[in-house]
Amino acid sequence: IYGYIKNQAGNKVEGALVYAKLKKDDSETKSALMSTVTKTDEGWVMDAKNARKQGLDSFFDFDGNDRVLIDVQAAQNEIVSTNFIVSNSSPAPDIIVTLPEQASALKFTSQNIAGGNAYTYWKTLDDATMLSTGDILEYDVYLETNVAGIGGIDLRFTDNTYARDVPGWIDQNGISCHPNRDLTSYAYGKWFHRACKIPSGLNGKVIDWVDLVNELDANTAISAYYDNFIIKNNNGTVKNTIHTQGDPDYNLVDFKNNSSNTGNVVQTTTLPTTPTPTPTPPSSNCPSEPSYPSDKWDRVWCDQAFSKKLADEPDKTEVTFNDDWDAGSVGGIGNDNIGFRSGRVINISQSGVYEFTVGSDDGIRLWIDNELVIDKWIDRAYTTNTINKNIISGSHKFRIDYYEKGGLARVSFSFQKTAEACPSEPSYPSDKWDRVWCDRAFGTKLADEPDKTETTFDENWGGGSVGGIRNDNIGFRSGRTINLLKNGDYQFSLGSDDGSRLWIDGQLIIDVWKDQSYKTQTVQKYLSAGNHQFRIDWYENSGDARVSFSYIEPSPPTPTPTPTSQPPTTYIWEGNDSALRHQLGRAEGSDWWARVDLDNSGFLNYGPYYHGFAEPGGYRVTWKLLIDVHNPGFNDNVLNIDIYDATAQKLLALKQIYRNEFNADWTYQDFNLEFDYILGHDIEFRTWWHDKAYIKLDKITAIKVLK
Structure with missing residues (x-):
């Protein structure tokens, strides 16, 4: 690939051709290389300073001063070059080598030697930019020490207010741009390009200056690099360049006014690099459904929007839990904009009515056997919610989704059995109606008796206590085996206030399941002689209560009239x-x-x-x-x-x-x-x-x- 050289004045050096030699042909280097290339009117631009940050120094002979412009074809071929050699041939120019300013950044170092927590502020380059909703403040940051609360920025405005006090000021990862946030997972040991979007609360504010802000815990020393402070409007056009090159205008302001603390900001051309033996793969998506092991809650940690997976652990082995992270790191991953999607199979040893309780700061959802039973997907202080559910003994799938937006973080889950469940089917003894008494919804069992020994009955409790248990919101599920003596058409009558149902041998033949004053329903059904299973469900909602059951056996055969009898019409x-x-x-x-x-x-x-x-x-x-x-x-x-x-x-x-x-x-x-x-x-x-x-x-x- 051939090209020519320009001097710093931008003039072409006639006859000075260059030859770019392919040094290494591997996908990892190509990927890192292409991340430094952008499109311009002249062609494809490779920024040498950015290439240094990507750890590509060994692939170029920078000589301290250079920028490489690569045309489309060269970019497509992903050429990596270390030597620029003058050649006498004259092909069409493909590469332009220019001599830009020297790459540099601001290095911030500070130390708290007095004890107690403090913040150290460095004011950099006064500015008078007016902000609009949707503007973006961008900067590059590199943390040399693995400490939370460093690498932050703040904006001081001409009305003596600060950006840190306005809600909704967040970056592209949903992290608050308040200077006390933890950036270690993004910027420790690597350059992180941060973009903080201006919320409506900052619309019309005029910047007085920009602060570099670093938190200093007791007896702590920190080091961080800052570079490329730029404000863009919402369509991506650069609105103002606060600092990219040159010495900053700065003043040291100690939040605690503690003169024993030390600090310094210098312009440096010795830039840290991000190691790139393997390009960082894009974050995988957060799964739409968790797995359901029986020995733990399998937690997949994601961002608040559940679009990006952050980690596959820690999980939770305890069936019930109360995780209170307060304002600290949630799961050891991050303080804010975090959540998990979790699943587990829980074996319920006894059937019954169970009370399930979840608590959260902020949002939470609970599913039981794929049914969403609690949905509190809102920002809130820690609050608990409870649901009662009839659970049959055996294994059941539980799923909990939880997120933390900002501030304090806590999540909890517990359950307890509160009552016996009403059975779905009665027993069928031959000597009595076996009645199981339940609430009107047939979810909770109230009692196993009284039963009824008479085959037919008419029980009228009026407005009094039903079965000696309670007046309203009550019912029974009952069964009995009845031996019928004849073949033929039987007439069965069932009366109720309120609702009732009659099954014979598993077939529903009367269904009056509604609130009503006392009424009877009669049906005729052919049955053979012998044993048959009868089931009656009945409920009383409120007011008077009554239930009755009776039947009429088939009529005897009509006798044959004597020859002298007059035949009927x-x-x-x-x-x-x-x-x-x-x-x-x-x-x-x-x-x-x-x-x-x-x-x-x-x-x-x-x-x-x-x-x-x-x-x-x-x-x-x-x-x-x-x-x-x-x-x-x-x-x-x-x-x-x-x-x-x-x-x-x-x-x-x-x-x-x-x-x-x-x-x-x-x-x-x-x-x-x-x-x-x-x-x-x-x-x-x-x-x-x-x-x-x-x-x-x-x-x-x-x-x-x-x-």
């Missing part, structure tokens, strides 16, 4: 009879049908509001129905049939028909209900279609039941 309504009304479906001959792709759930028929039965008493009503598929591998409720007294506005009988109760596909089958007729009352025979299957109604018949 049969009343018949075809599916499309005009006396029957329909919310959905359509006629096919004398039938009426509905299909899932054409109709929505509703009454396949209702009516006929018939009051012409010849005599009162018992009647059997028969629905003749067919289904397209009776056994597809599942059993769902496809129809409800019921008998309704429209005059008394009372439900007389109800049957839920399930798919498997049909014996075959596309084959008519009879389904029966019975009721007692009161003369003159209008009666409806209703069919509710659930939009689950193709159903066709052939006819409905009613006949007097002979006793």
Whole structure:
């Protein structure tokens, strides 16, 4: 690569060509080299002083005075050169070697020999720059001693105020630019380019001077380098150069006015370098999810925004903890702008209601089994928050995210069992209803008794104590095995104030889970003779309390009438009879049908509001129905049939028909209900279609039941 030399006046030295020889071709050197190169109107500029800071002296023959301009092609090839050799050939110039000012920096040394803590201020180069919101004060700092609170700066303004007292003055890493902050992780043993953004609280302030500020603990000596003080506006244009070269204007100001302390600032060309055997890899991202070991809290330490990972430890072996760092280093990593994302599996030995408590200064979040249960992601003084949760025994995943913004730092976690949990399923003894008493939400168990020995019951506590436990916010979960003696259609009635549910053999058949005054619900269900499991859940919210359960066994078979008996009158309504009304479906001959792709759930028929039965008493009503598929591998409720007294506005009988109760596909089958007729009352025979299957109604018949 060929080029030419310029003198300090900027004139080209005719005939003086240079040759840049490739010295070393390794990626580490190339990476460090390219970090010193920036784009200019002339080409690519390599700053020799910055190259020194990167530890690249051995790759260049600087001779104390030089700056290298490299063109685009040379930059792309990442040429490293130590020798500039005059050549007689005349290719197009690629490299320009100029002679700039000598590289230098301010070296700050001070010592506290009197005891007690103090701050030492050096005033450098008075300035009259007016600040605007979004301006950036940039400077380079190198800490030669590994001490927190050194390498800081402060701005004194013409109104006798200081930048350190204004909140929101932070650098690119979210660290406060107050001069007492710990910069050791960024600047100890290496150059750190710091950019402090001007907050709205400093808008319009005029700088009187800039202070170099270093904290001096008792019997401590410190050393730090400063360079390149520049103020830029928010679009990156240089607004003012406070100090880059030359001797500073400075005065020593001892915060404690202690004349025994010593200090000095000098201009030096002997610059420290950042060792670069391996370029510093970019910080990895903070993980979005922690790991969940069982022997510790696995803490991943990150910045406050959880965008950059700072460290993988320390972790926490104790299950519960109370870490109080006060104003010191959090986790031994940094004082402010820090947090952790942590996870752990905790084995809970006993089921029950547990109280979980977290505390934080500043923000915290707690997840249990991936459910966010506490969310206090705010800046605050140390405060605790508590949540009660029903936990089943076994292993559970816990996650805690925590951050500290500034000032004091503390985080804590603890838990304790406060009550037994309500069981999710009752037992089913054959000699009693086994009742477990719980709160209305069925989260906390209150008592294991009283139970109920009677198979059917009607318990009315009014506004008094329920079960002798308490008046309101109470319920029970109960189970019993009942031996039924007959095959047939049973009628089950459940009444409650407030809510209740009835299961038979695991199938929910009555569901009235709401606050209400006392009401009963009756259903008809075919059951075979033998043992069946019954479960009743009931709750009382407030006010009066009552619960009842009863059932009616199937009617005995109708005796065959003697030949001399007069046959009873049969009343018949075809599916499309005009006396029957329909919310959905359509006629096919004398039938009426509905299909899932054409109709929505509703009454396949209702009516006929018939009051012409010849005599009162018992009647059997028969629905003749067919289904397209009776056994597809599942059993769902496809129809409800019921008998309704429209005059008394009372439900007389109800049957839920399930798919498997049909014996075959596309084959008519009879389904029966019975009721007692009161003369003159209008009666409806209703069919509710659930939009689950193709159903066709052939006819409905009613006949007097002979006793």
